[in-house]
Amino acid sequence: MPLETPARIVRTLVGRGYNAEREAVTLIAGSDDPGRTLARVVEAAPDDALRITADHVREVLASAPAADPSGTEPTPPAAADAANAADADPAASAASDPSVSAATSHDNAAHTDQSAPAEAQGTPGGRNVDPALRSLEIANDMTGQSTGTGEYDDFVKVFRDRYEKLSKLLRGRVNHRPAKAISNMSGGEDAELIGLVDDVRSTKSGHWIIDLEDTTGTFPCLVMKDKDIAGYVDELLMDECIAVQGTLSGDAGILFVDSMHFPDVPRSHRSNTADRDVQAALISDVHVGSQEFMADAWNRFADWLHTEEAARIEYLLIAGDMVEGVGVYPNQDEELDVIDIYEQYEAFSEHLKSVPGDLEIVMIPGNHDAVRLAEPQPGFDDELRDIMSAHDARITSNPSMVTLEGVNVLMYHGVSLDEVIAELPADKASYDEPHKAMYQLLKKRHVAPQFGGHTRLAPEELDYLVMEDVPDIFHTGHVHKLGWGKYHNVLAVNSGCWQAQTDFQKSVNIDPDAGYAPIVDLDTLNMTVRKFS
Ligand code: D5M
Numbered sequence: 001m002p003l004e005t006p007a008r009i010v011r012t013l014v015g016r017g018y019n020a021e022r023e024a025v026t027l028i029a030g031s032d033d034p035g036r037t038l039a040r041v042v043e044a045a046p047d048d049a050l051r052i053t054a055d056h057v058r059e060v061l062a063s064a065p066a067a068d069p070s071g072t073e074p075t076p077p078a079a080a081d082a083a084n085a086a087d088a089d090p091a092a093s094a095a096s097d098p099s100v101s102a103a104t105s106h107d108n109a110a111h112t113d114q115s116a117p118a119e120a121q122g123t124p125g126g127r128n129v130d131p132a133l134r135s136l137e138i139a140n141d142m143t144g145q146s147t148g149t150g151e152y153d154d155f156v157k158v159f160r161d162r163y164e165k166l167s168k169l170l171r172g173r174v175n176h177r178p179a180k181a182i183s184n185m186s187g188g189e190d191a192e193l194i195g196l197v198d199d200v201r202s203t204k205s206g207h208w209i210i211d212l213e214d215t216t217g218t219f220p221c222l223v224m225k226d227k228d229i230a231g232y233v234d235e236l237l238m239d240e241c242i243a244v245q246g247t248l249s250g251d252a253g254i255l256f257v258d259s260m261h262f263p264d265v266p267r268s269h270r271s272n273t274a275d276r277d278v279q280a281a282l283i284s285d286v287h288v289g290s291q292e293f294m295a296d297a298w299n300r301f302a303d304w305l306h307t308e309e310a311a312r313i314e315y316l317l318i319a320g321d322m323v324e325g326v327g328v329y330p331n332q333d334e335e336l337d338v339i340d341i342y343e344q345y346e347a348f349s350e351h352l353k354s355v356p357g358d359l360e361i362v363m364i365p366g367n368h369d370a371v372r373l374a375e376p377q378p379g380f381d382d383e384l385r386d387i388m389s390a391h392d393a394r395i396t397s398n399p400s401m402v403t404l405e406g407v408n409v410l411m412y413h414g415v416s417l418d419e420v421i422a423e424l425p426a427d428k429a430s431y432d433e434p435h436k437a438m439y440q441l442l443k444k445r446h447v448a449p450q451f452g453g454h455t456r457l458a459p460e461e462l463d464y465l466v467m468e469d470v471p472d473i474f475h476t477g478h479v480h481k482l483g484w485g486k487y488h489n490v491l492a493v494n495s496g497c498w499q500a501q502t503d504f505q506k507s508v509n510i511d512p513d514a515g516y517a518p519i520v521d522l523d524t525l526n527m528t529v530r531k532f533s
């Protein structure tokens with residue numbers, strides 16, 4: 001009778017409204033009569049407990065009456081029913097074998113060479129996590145800091161801040177002058193300029209004119225089509241910050257560009273790593289409330305997290321789209337399983353309870369979540385935090401820099417990736433290789449450069465979307481495609497989703513990578529991917 005499998009124990013506890021520490025589950029599974037222990041633990045749990053801890057179980061075990069020598073004492077019916085009803089299908093507890101891939105030397109998109117499913121429920125996690133060894137800090141959280149009123153002045157401020165922060169990264173490489181000063185120079189002089197891309201247009205003869213804007217004005221810069229740097233023009237997005245060096249035309253009206261520079265990640269960047277063998281699971285786009293939410297895959301993932309194999313995973317990062325939301329896209333309501341947004345978060349919270357209670361969880365919102373759509377998006381409000389309180393998750397804004405034991409993880413939902421993929425040539429950015437689109441954002445040192453396009457941006461006093469510090473890991477989601485790789489030593493991971501293909505995605509040929517969990521070793525930044533679908 002497999003009542004004692006961790007998966008069933010977890011399911012039973014979730015059914016009763018509890019999540020559980022892995023060690024608690026291990027102790028129950030390893031007791032003489034797990035069914036009985038489970039029932040007694042539930043009985044003894046304090047009314048206000050949200051989580052069953054190892055201490056709860058120890059107390060129960062310490063006060064345990066001797067096991068019935070006849071071995072016939074029935075498991076209390078309530079617990080037995082709940083445990084059996086949950087997860088009656090043993091296949092539902094099987095997790096697929098991992099596809100293990102190192103992310104050190106090449107790029108990776110989702111593979112189809114996953115091994116056959118294997119039972120992953122067998123080994124209960126036998127580890128004592130020591131929360132004292134952990135450290136988790138969050139920077140760049142703008143929740144509660146929004147100052148924007150949408151007035152013209154706010155736009156001026158946010159662009160000024162963007163220019164300040166990004167031009168600082170370029171100043172070491174060029175000896176720039178303000179646009180206004182350049183417009184007063186004489187023809188034929190050399191000049192260097194740092195500005196935000198205000199316009200890109202082609203001339204009749206196929207050359208390119210890029211208008212660059214700084215805080216003093218705008219100046220036109222000409223890139224000849226036969227120069228090597230003409231290849232960079234394809235990569236430009238409006239409002240990103242670049243530097244150019246060149247020579248002024250005879251009438252000093254335009255700058256002939258010889259070289260172009262991006263804020264970029266220095267090639268010399270060395271990643272920070274954790275001092276111990278500890279891992280983080282990076283996921284996103286759970287989409288609970290959608291008819292396509294893959295509950296079985298999620299359950300396999302959650303069950304697996306309770307096993308020995310997952311014992312080193314102490315952090316779970318979720319990069320947005322916890323729920324499907326309402327009214328996000330036209331006709332979305334036809335595919336909703338849960339219609340009320342708060343009920344969607346309640347359902348999400350129930351699913352979250354089945355992951356180990358000792359995991360540190362960090363969540364940022366995405367475009368399907370119930371926070372403002374414009375980026376930066378503040379973290380969930382108090383009402384939603386209350387609904388999702390079981391895990392005591394850290395809730396922060398989109399984007400945020402989350403430092404796990406010294407490793408800086410930039411979490412960003414990823415709406416701008418659609419735009420990068422739409423505007424750049426396929427070899428630079430595509431849905432099949434979402435990490436390459438992420439490389440572009442790293443190169444621009446901004447998570448959503450383009451203003452006024454598909455990505456909604458809210459003007460704030462500061463530009464929270466600038467990557468002032470180089471992350472060690474860049475974690476996004478949104479495009480529902482799994483892909484990862486290294487760019488100048490930064491590990492870029494787009495984490496796939498937990499939602500099967502929607503009608504819209506079918507209509508535009510998006511084939512989502514659903515039910516994968518990318519796992520990063522924080523001491524080496526090596527990646528492995530587990531498949532649960
Ligand atoms: O977005 C998942 C992916 O699918 C992302 O690349 C956007 C795209 N998508 C999905 N539905 C639509 C509609 N209706 N219009 C445009 N693009 C869409 P997610 O935000 O997670 O649904």
Ligand code: FE
Nearest residue numbers: 285321366478
């Ligand atoms: Fe999504």
Ligand code: ZN
Nearest residue numbers: 321366367478
């Ligand atoms: Zn999204």
